[in-house]
Amino acid sequence: SQTIHQWPATLVQPVGSPLSLECTVEGTSNPNLYWYRQAAGRGLQLLFYSVGIGQISSEVPQNLSASRPQDRQFILSSKKLLLSDSGFYLCAWSSGTDLYEQYFGPGTRLTVT
């Protein structure tokens, strides 16, 4: 069966520091991968998605970037965090053969201080 991992689970970072969040998926190949952000008490904002290695689509212009160095690995980065980057970051995957159903990872709760 498929499993999705995210780490770290929680993170507290000062303003201006860099960020790297990692997501990996097991039990499937060539998944579609997604990064979402959820501000406290709010909805789900799609940040990036990827349909293959090295293929990244950006949904919201901001100081974040994403990379997909391996088939089942998706990384979210920032060179300099802002206070507004605080939130719950969720990685999700969908099967390359069934584009529709998306399944979320456990999330990383980021607090920028």
Next chain:
Amino acid sequence: GENVEQHPSTLSVQEGDSAVIKCTYSDSASNYFPWYKQELGKRPQLIIDIRSNVGEKKDQRIAVTLNKTAKHFSLHITETQPEDSAVYFCAATSGTYKYIFGTGTRLKVLA
């Protein structure tokens, strides 16, 4: 741009009563409509979905209906229980790979 409207934003029901959450979408090409349940501090979990060639789908106490002509779909929970308390999100596909999510409904089931 395309959007999904979700109502109500909060809903309180007595245990055992039914709850209905409604969503309206704008993209006529949307063809898949999932519903997610998110408990406090946890990830959203897919609870039921419906595709555009189906008008209704049921899974035990939950059901989803779709009206493609009117571009709206609804989640129905019957015989609500305290563990149904959570935030529920609807979504609709936008293009081949993406969803647009509704803004969420906080459901509180009162014991």
